[in-house]
Amino acid sequence: MEIRELSPSFFISTQLTKESILLAKKAGFTHIVCNRPAQESSPEEKPDIIQNAAEGANLVFQYIPFDPSSLTTKGLLNLGNNDSHKVLAYCTSGTRSAVMWAFEMAGEIPTKVILSQIESVGISISHLETQLENLATKRISEG
Numbered sequence: 659m660e661i662r663e664l665s666p667s668f669f670i671s672t673q674l675t676k677e678s679i680l681l682a683k684k685a686g687f688t689h690i691v692c693n694r695p696a697q698e699s700s701p702e703e704k705p706d707i708i709q710n711a712a713e714g715a716n717l718v719f720q721y722i723p724f725d726p727s728s729l730t731t732k733g734l735l736n737l738g739n740n741d742s743h744k745v746l747a748y749c750t751s752g753t754r755s756a757v758m759w760a761f762e763m764a765g766e767i768p769t770k771v772i773l774s775q776i777e778s779v780g781i782s783i784s785h786l787e788t789q790l791e792n793l794a795t796k797r798i799s800e801g
Contacts (some may be wrong), residue, residue, distance in 0.1 A: 661685070662752060664759050667744045670779070672751040673703055676711035681723035681748050683715045691747035693754045695723040720741075724754040756781050763792045765797030 659679040661671045673694065682690065690712045692705045699705065707719045712719040724775070747755035756776045760783060763772050769790045776783055 659748075663748065664756065664775055665763075668747070668759055668780070669741055670755040671748040672752055673699075673750055674708055674746075674748045675703065676707055679708065679711040679715050679717065682712075684690060685746075687717065687744045687746040689718040689720065689743050689745040689755060691722060691745060691755070691758075691781065692726040692749075692797045693722055693758055695725060695749055695750040698750065717749070722758070723757055724749065751767055751781075753781050753783070754780075757783055757786065760786065760790055765794040769794055 659671050659674055659681065663669050668686070674690070674692075679690070690708065692708060694703075694705070696705050700758055701707075705723075709719040709721065717789050734740065749755050756779070760772045760776060769787060772790060773787060
């Protein structure tokens with residue numbers, strides 16, 4: 659488990675294990691979000707295994723698998739900058755979770771800030787700048 663902070667309330671991680679759930683709980687996380695499709699996970703890392711461990715530790719668990727080849731804004735996290743939650747989203751490397759956060763934050767914070775924050779944790783999604791900017795513009799115009 660390698661945890662990286664994108665905002666004070668939203669963190670990303672590499673693949674979690676049922677053992678790492680207790681560490682997440684001790685670190686103050688209230689929500690666990692799995693962005694890794696079940697078919698990519700080994701038997702001991704399947705979302706239902708992690709979900710059982712999370713719920714056993716009284717953490718909220720959400721399974722929002724993300725396939726980058728079919729990027730849409732459906733199923734966004736709706737937890738991005740909520741100060742009442744401390745969210746840990748995970749996938750294989752953290753990149754998918756970072757992309758999900760970026761699309762959720764589009765229009766709330768400037769695109770350049772989103773890209774910079776994600777780059778500061780070692781992930782580059784600069785190839786999505788135009789899509790993020792378009793979504794931000796749409797959200798702002800819709801009010």
